[in-house]
Amino acid sequence: xxxxxxxxxxxxxxxxxxxxxxxxxxxxxxxxxxxxxxxxxxxxxxxxxxxxxxxxxxxxxxxxxxxxxxxxxxxxxxxxxxxxxxxxxxxxxxxxxxxxxxxxxxxxxxxxxxxxxxxxxxxxxxxxxxxxxxxxxxxxxxxxxxxxxxxxxxxxxxxxxxxxxxxxxxxxxxxxxxxxxxxxxxxxxxxxxxxxxxxxxxxxxxxxxxxxxxxxxxxxxxxxxxxxxxxxxxxxxxxxxxxxxxxxxxxxxxxxxxxxxxxxxxxxxxxxxxxxxxxxxxxxxxxxxxxxxxxxxxxxxxxxxxxxxxxxxxxxxxxxxxxxxxxxxxxxxxxxxxxxxxxxxxxxxxxxxxxxxxxxxxxxxxxxxxxxxxxxxxxxxxxxxxxxxxxxxxxxxxxxxxxxxxxxxxxxxxxxxxxxxxxxxxxxxxxxxxxxxxxxxxxxxxxxxxxxxxxxxxxxxxxxxxxxxxxxxxxxxx
Amino acid sequence: xxxxxxxxxxxxxxxxxxxxxxxxxxxxxxxxxxxxxxxxxxxxxxxxxxxxxxxxxxxxxxxxxxxxxxxxxxxxxxxxxxxxxxxxxxxxxxxxxxxxxxxxxxxxxxxxxxxxxxxxxxxxxxxxxxxxxxxxxxxxxxxxxxxxxxxxxxxxxxxxxxxxxxxxxxxxxxxxxxxxxxxxxxxxxxxxxxxxxxxxxxxxxxxxxxxxxxxxxxxxxxxxxxxxxxxxxxxxxxxxxxxxxxxxxxxxxxxxxxxxxxxxxxxxxxxxxxxxxxxxxxxxxxxxxxxxxxxxxxxxxxxxxxxxxxxxxxxxxxxxxxxxxxxxxxxxxxxxx
Numbered sequence: 001x002x003x004x005x006x007x008x009x010x011x012x013x014x015x016x017x018x019x020x021x022x023x024x025x026x027x028x029x030x031x032x033x034x035x036x037x038x039x040x041x042x043x044x045x046x047x048x049x050x051x052x053x054x055x056x057x058x059x060x061x062x063x064x065x066x067x068x069x070x071x072x073x074x075x076x077x078x079x080x081x082x083x084x085x086x087x088x089x090x091x092x093x094x095x096x097x098x099x100x101x102x103x104x105x106x107x108x109x110x111x112x113x114x115x116x117x118x119x120x121x122x123x124x125x126x127x128x129x130x131x132x133x134x135x136x137x138x139x140x141x142x143x144x145x146x147x148x149x150x151x152x153x154x155x156x157x158x159x160x161x162x163x164x165x166x167x168x169x170x171x172x173x174x175x176x177x178x179x180x181x182x183x184x185x186x187x188x189x190x191x192x193x194x195x196x197x198x199x200x201x202x203x204x205x206x207x208x209x210x211x212x213x214x215x216x217x218x219x220x221x222x223x224x225x226x227x228x229x230x231x232x233x234x235x236x237x238x239x240x241x242x243x244x245x246x247x248x249x250x251x252x253x254x255x256x257x258x259x260x261x262x263x264x265x266x267x268x269x270x271x272x273x274x275x276x277x278x279x280x281x282x283x284x285x286x287x288x289x290x291x292x293x294x295x296x297x298x299x300x301x302x303x304x305x306x307x308x309x310x311x312x313x314x315x316x317x318x319x320x321x322x323x324x325x326x327x328x329x330x331x332x333x334x335x336x337x338x339x340x341x342x343x344x345x346x347x348x349x350x351x352x353x354x355x356x357x358x359x360x361x362x363x364x365x366x367x368x369x370x371x372x373x374x375x376x377x378x379x380x381x382x383x384x385x386x387x388x389x390x391x392x393x394x395x396x397x398x399x400x401x402x403x404x405x406x407x408x409x410x411x412x413x414x415x416x417x418x419x420x421x422x423x424x425x426x427x428x429x430x431x432x433x434x435x436x437x438x439x440x441x442x443x444x445x446x447x448x449x450x451x452x453x454x455x456x457x458x459x460x461x462x463x464x465x466x467x468x469x470x471x472x473x474x475x476x477x478x
Numbered sequence: 479x480x481x482x483x484x485x486x487x488x489x490x491x492x493x494x495x496x497x498x499x500x501x502x503x504x505x506x507x508x509x510x511x512x513x514x515x516x517x518x519x520x521x522x523x524x525x526x527x528x529x530x531x532x533x534x535x536x537x538x539x540x541x542x543x544x545x546x547x548x549x550x551x552x553x554x555x556x557x558x559x560x561x562x563x564x565x566x567x568x569x570x571x572x573x574x575x576x577x578x579x580x581x582x583x584x585x586x587x588x589x590x591x592x593x594x595x596x597x598x599x600x601x602x603x604x605x606x607x608x609x610x611x612x613x614x615x616x617x618x619x620x621x622x623x624x625x626x627x628x629x630x631x632x633x634x635x636x637x638x639x640x641x642x643x644x645x646x647x648x649x650x651x652x653x654x655x656x657x658x659x660x661x662x663x664x665x666x667x668x669x670x671x672x673x674x675x676x677x678x679x680x681x682x683x684x685x686x687x688x689x690x691x692x693x694x695x696x697x698x699x700x701x702x703x704x705x706x707x708x709x710x711x712x713x714x715x716x717x718x719x720x721x722x723x724x725x726x727x728x729x730x731x732x733x734x735x736x737x738x739x740x741x742x743x744x745x746x747x748x749x750x751x752x753x754x755x756x757x758x759x760x761x762x763x764x765x766x767x768x769x770x771x772x773x774x775x776x777x778x779x780x781x782x783x784x785x786x787x788x789x790x791x792x793x794x795x796x797x798x799x800x801x802x803x804x805x806x807x808x809x810x811x812x813x814x815x
Contacts, residue, residue: 059590062586063586063587065539066582066583066585067583069542069582070578070579070582070583071579073542073545073546073575073578074575076549077549077564077571077575079553079560080552080553080560080561080564080571081564081567081568081571084557084561084564084565085561087553087554087560087561088557088558088561091553091554091779092775092776094554095553095554095555095775095779096779096783096786098550098553098554099550099551099783099787100783100786102543102546102547102550103786103787103791103794104786106543106547107543107794107797107798108797110540110542110543111539111540111794111797111800111801114535114536114537115536115801117536117812118535118812119536119804122804122805123804165776167776167779168776168779416565417565418568422568426568426569430576433576433579433580437579437583440587443591444587444590444591447591447592
């Protein structure tokens with residue numbers, strides 16, 4: 001039984017912080033580009049609906065951005081307060097990557113977000129559009145650098161160890177390390193999916209509240225269509241990323257698939273309870289040989305098992321199995337739900353495309369095609385991207401344990417010599433703060449949606465299809 | 479004072495210490511004024527609060543990024559010192575981070591949440607700003623005391639915590655003098671007048687304490703002939719204090735001319751106090767324990783960051799000036815359209 005020592009408390013604290021943090025960049029990375037799309041469409045068409053959509057979503061962007069900034073600052077300090085060994089060992093590599101993130105991305109985002117949020121009536125249109133572009137670009141660049149560092153920790157190369165300290169020998173090899181392209185693409189699309197479903201879910205909620213304004217229509221269509229387009233791309237990228245992991249971190253894949261013994265014809269487990277004490281699975285339900293097929297493209301392909309990663313003296317050098325196994329299944333399951341829902345929704349909207357009042361314009365999708373159950377299903381899926389993103393990160397990060405930098409240093413080597421009760425105290429403090437903020441964030445998103453649906457957020461609201469507007473028509477003017 | 483510029487193992491740590499010092503100074507002034515505005519929040523009427531937020535809204539994000547750059551430079555250029563300092567300051571760092579989180583999100587929530595919750599977020603904005611300022615002052619005090627943890631050093635740190643908080647509220651008040659008009663401006667002049675006391679006492683206390691704590695710092699400031707070269711720092715600081723003293727008793731000037739002057743002079747004063755402090759501790763990054771040369775990362779890694787910084791920092795300065803130019807003049811309520 002593991003006691004709650006400084007190491008495990010520091011790990012829980014860092015996991016809590018990074019989990020809370022990633023929720024918000026996951027939104028801003030892609031939402032920045034969606035806002036840029038709205039802004040460009042407004043410049044092209046001069047149709048107010050695009051700007052209305054922009055104004056609604058820029059509020060959620062601003063809120064998410066602030067949450068991301070403050071939780072990100074926390075992260076940068078925790079490297080020092082809890083994990084001093086990390087920078088002492090690999091600082092020569094992690095340092096420049098983090099420095100480039102601050103220099104090339106953080107300042108860009110932080111300065112231009114002021115102009116993006118408050119500058120619409122103060123600066124020329126092109127500058128406002130440029131500011132929107134630069135903020136979106138900045139979030140992407142910042143994601144790039146942090147993914148470079150994270151990927152290097154999984155697949156390190158381009159360095160040499162001298163007296164226990166890493167020195168860079170080849171920066172191109174460090175930046176373009178083997179897992180970086182897969183991880184970056186996978187995360188970028190994950191952000192796109194998170195935002196697609198957030199937009200779709202919040203817009204469906206507004207629609208269900210009777211909001212028939214034109215911006216809620218285009219937002220709903222944009223969200224659902226983007227989700228439907230991205231999900232197959234993501235499944236394909238995820239598969240490629242998995243094959244890359246199999247090559248460099250086979251112990252992680254073994255934990256993901258719950259494979260204990262090396263051998264051919266490994267089954268794809270749909271359900272199992274991995275037991276690390278007994279080194280076996282209980283209650284297995286699986287499809288024979290399919291895991292081998294996915295991982296090696298042959299039914300009788302040999303896949304390495306977890307038992308290969310136990311040293312002679314019994315030291316376990318593979319990750320905790322059950323957590324990785326279940327995180328992976330949560331991610332894949334959420335992805336499947338996304339696929340099913342977004343494709344169904346697009347199909348139903350496409351079927352009713354001729355419903356639209358103005359037949360002269362080509363409308364490929366009609367929101368009226370969505371029956372209530374589908375709309376109601378979209379609402380809780382608004383935050384499905386968070387579930388999938390967190391589950392995915394848990395799979396890859398817990399899957400790297402016991403290593404902090406694969407093959408270079410273990411997590412235990414990096415932890416600070418801070419008394420456990422002190423870490424316990426700050427952990428409780430962070431958890432309370434994060435819990436309250438997460439509640440406040442979701443409440444405000446719901447509140448903003450309700451307020452917009454009521455039409456009292458300053459927009460000229462087209463309520464002609466809703467009951468509310470008809471009541472107004474029937475009531476004689478005073 | 480200056481390193482051997484032919485030897486990268488010497489001038490690179492020196493260059494990074496300068497760059498880090500510069501970022502901390504910029505942070506203290508820029509986030510200083512917006513933290514200060516938060517500290518002054520409870521003294522303002524509700525209608526004035528929106529105006530106060532309006533005066534810092536477009537800037538606070540970028541201001542805080544200087545803290546990320548400063549701690550980032552400490553992390554990348556002096557990794558050993560980063561670990562030593564931050565583990566020694568574990569609890570104040572935690573309090574500062576909670577403070578920064580609260581105020582950062584309160585900024586957004588107060589404008590977007592339901593009107594009945596606005597008061598709650600206003601309070602959290604004040605509490606977060608004050609927590610941040612107090613903990614930064616506390617860390618400054620402990621750092622001056624060589625990161626020793628005794629009741630005496632805690633007492634001194636508590637004092638610097640209070641003074642830095644008042645100091646931030648002072649620079650915040652001078653910012654508001656420039657960015658507001660009418661009744662709020664009059665209030666801001668009043669706030670500046672009261673907070674100036676804290677600035678004088680704070681700079682005085684730190685100036686007296688540093689030479690007493692360390693014989694090295696004592697010698698550095700009070701030995702002949704170096705003392706002659708250094709004399710301008712305290713003398714000019716004294717003159718700036720007198721100038722501020724006069725201004726906050728006469729302002730606002732007719733026609734609101736030179737409303738920017740108190741903020742500019744306060745910036746000068748903060749910069750001088752900071753340079754004096756930096757001079758006391760150079761070349762140590764962890765006082766009396768670790769010099770910048772001992773703590774520095776590998777020269778190759780530092781060089782690759784410096785190349786980037788040389789290109790990027792002027793660009794950052796450029797677009798920061800652009801943002802301040804776009805949002806110049808008296809603050810208005812912030813609107814998205």
